[in-house]
Each structure stands twice: as C-alpha cells, then as structure tokens.
Amino acid sequence: MNKYLVIGNPIDHSLSPALHNHWLKENNINATYDKIKLEDHEIKNFIQNIKEQKVAGCNVTVPFKKTVIPFLDKLSPEADQTQSVNTITFDNGVLVGHNTDIAGFDAAIKKLNFSLKRKRVLILGAGGVVSSIILALKNMQVQEITISNRTREKAESLRVLFNNLKVLEWGKLIDFDMVINATSLGLNNEKINLDFTSLGKNKLFYDVIYNPHETHFLKLGKQSGNMTENGKTMFVYQALEAFKLWHKIEPKINQETLKILDND
Ligand code: ATR
Numbered sequence: 001m002n003k004y005l006v007i008g009n010p011i012d013h014s015l016s017p018a019l020h021n022h023w024l025k026e027n028n029i030n031a032t033y034d035k036i037k038l039e040d041h042e043i044k045n046f047i048q049n050i051k052e053q054k055v056a057g058c059n060v061t062v063p064f065k066k067t068v069i070p071f072l073d074k075l076s077p078e079a080d081q082t083q084s085v086n087t088i089t090f091d092n093g094v095l096v097g098h099n100t101d102i103a104g105f106d107a108a109i110k111k112l113n114f115s116l117k118r119k120r121v122l123i124l125g126a127g128g129v130v131s132s133i134i135l136a137l138k139n140m141q142v143q144e145i146t147i148s149n150r151t152r153e154k155a156e157s158l159r160v161l162f163n164n165l166k167v168l169e170w171g172k173l174i175d176f177d178m179v180i181n182a183t184s185l186g187l188n189n190e191k192i193n194l195d196f197t198s199l200g201k202n203k204l205f206y207d208v209i210y211n212p213h214e215t216h217f218l219k220l221g222k223q224s225g226n227m228t229e230n231g232k233t234m235f236v237y238q239a240l241e242a243f244k245l246w247h248k249i250e251p252k253i254n255q256e257t258l259k260i261l262d263n264d
Pocket of ligand 1: 062063124125126127128129149150151152154182183184185
C-alpha cells in the first residue's frame with residue numbers, strides 16, 4: 001500500500017492527514033497518509049526513503065520547506081523561484097520538489113472577488129510561506145508589496161528572490177489595500193500590536209492562520225469595517241494540488257470536506 005506523509009516540526013496540529021485520508025477513501029485509492037515530526041539531521045535519510053519507494057510522496061511544512069531542496073533532483077519552476085517546497089513527487093526515478101502553496105493562495109483570493117491588480121499589499125511576517133504569497137501576488141500584478149518582520153534581516157533576505165520589495169520596520173504601519181498576517185501571532189490568541197483603526201474601510205484583512213478560524217487580527221479588521229478571510233481555502237487548495245500531483249485525480253471540495261477542518 002502506498003504511504004504518504006507530511007513532515008514538519010511541530011506537526012501535531014497538522015490537518016493534512018484528515019483531509020488527504022478523506023479524499024483517498026472517497027476516491028477508492030488504496031493508500032495511507034500520516035504525519036511525522038522530524039529533526040533537521042533526519043531530512044536527508046527521510047528523502048532517501050522516497051527514492052527507495054518506501055514512501056510514495058510527501059508534503060513539507062514549517063520549518064523544512066527550504067531544507068529539503070538540496071536532496072531533490074529537480075524543482076518545479078515555482079518551487080525554484082520561491083526556494084520553497086511543500087510537495088515532493090517521485091516520477092520515473094526523479095525526485096521533484098513542487099510548490100502548491102502558490103496555487104492555494106491564488107485560488108483563495110480568486111474566490112473572494114477582490115481584485116488585487118495595482119493594489120498595495122502589506123505582509124506581516126517573513127516565514128516559510130511568504131515567498132509563495134509574494135509570487136502569487138506578483139502574478140496578480142499588484143502594485144506594491146511591503147514586508148514587515150520582527151527580524152528585519154529575514155524580510156531583507158526575501159529581496160534576493162524578488163525585486164521591488166519594500167521593507168518596513170516591525171511595529172510601523174503604512175496605508176494598504178490588503179494586509180496579510182503571515183506571522184504565527186494569533187495561533188494562541190496573541191494580539192498584533194498595530195493600530196489599524198485610522199486606515200479606513202474597504203480593505204482586505206487576510207490571515208494565513210485558519211485554526212482558530214478568527215484571530216484577533218481578523219476581528220480587528222472586521223470591527224473596522226473591512227473584508228476578512230482566513231487561511232482555510234488556501235490550505236484546502238494547496239492540498240488539492242498536491243493530491244492531483246500524486247494521484248492524477250481532482251478531489252472534491254464541498255461542505256463535508258470543509259467540516260474536516262473545523263476543529264475550533
Ligand atoms: P519560520 O520562520 O520557521 O518559517 P513561520 O511559522 O513560518 O516559521 O514564521 C513565523 C513568523 O512569525 C516569522 O515571521 C516570525 O518572525 P521572526 O522572523 O522575527 O521570528 C513571526 N513571529 C513569531 N512570533 C512573533 C512575535 N512574538 N512577534 C512578532 N513576530 C513573530
């Protein structure tokens with residue numbers, strides 16, 4: 001039986017197994033999907049297991065999206081551009097790193113009917129998923145992307161991958177059309193210490209976090225009369241794209257699928 005895994009650290013919170021196992025069953029595919037917590041030094045051996053076909057494929061989450069790259073044979077153009085891999089396939093003897101976070105974010109925004117063309121976007125955070133969000137935003141032809149991160153060097157280092165990125169000191173605010181929380185603040189009900197109230201309405205507040213479904217950041221956005229969206233749709237669509245890569249089948253997304261992810 002084919003075995004799929006998601007690797008990360010921490011990994012307990014991951015809802016990928018519930019979602020993939022649901023789709024595997026629904027499509028009568030004889031395979032399993034599990035999660036495994038790894039340490040840095042275990043990554044090389046783990047990937048060797050895919051080459052030896054002990055593992056059929058895997059998803060990669062924080063903090064290993066970049067760590068896996070040296071051990072792969074090839075990267076998809078998107079994974080290469082973002083230097084971020086969240087899905088690994090083994091096809092015809094070749095280990096390929098893909099990035100389906102970009103398509104996930106793109107699908108989530110398209111569903112909102114909020115055009116980002118020539119708009120200004122502020123991203124809070126510079127962790128694992130941010131390069132994918134930047135590439136998706138660039139493909140949507142946004143006008144300006146500004147990154148603000150507690151550790152400024154991490155925001156600066158994204159400039160190596162993308163030109164025209166602006167960097168803003170953590171704790172400062174500029175006007176924007178869309179603001180994205182890509183920090184981990186909110187996972188445990190933490191507040192983000194920024195005063196959005198003076199910026200007006202008709203903006204989009206987007207949180208990559210989907211559990212809890214409404215972070216303090218999204219509550220603030222809503223209270224000040226703005227549109228809000230959490231990271232659930234992005235999560236589901238990145239999983240859908242990974243499923244398609246492995247099984248060549250497009251799984252269904254319906255109320256039942258979305259319910260699997262409602263655990264708060
Ligand atoms: P990684 O950085 O390993 O990829 P992540 O969960 O994707 O992990 O990213 C965590 C993000 O939340 C980072 O941008 C982090 O900022 P630093 O780069 O300064 O660590 C941000 N973050 C976490 N805790 C924070 C806090 N208390 N205040 C501000 N930003 C925080």
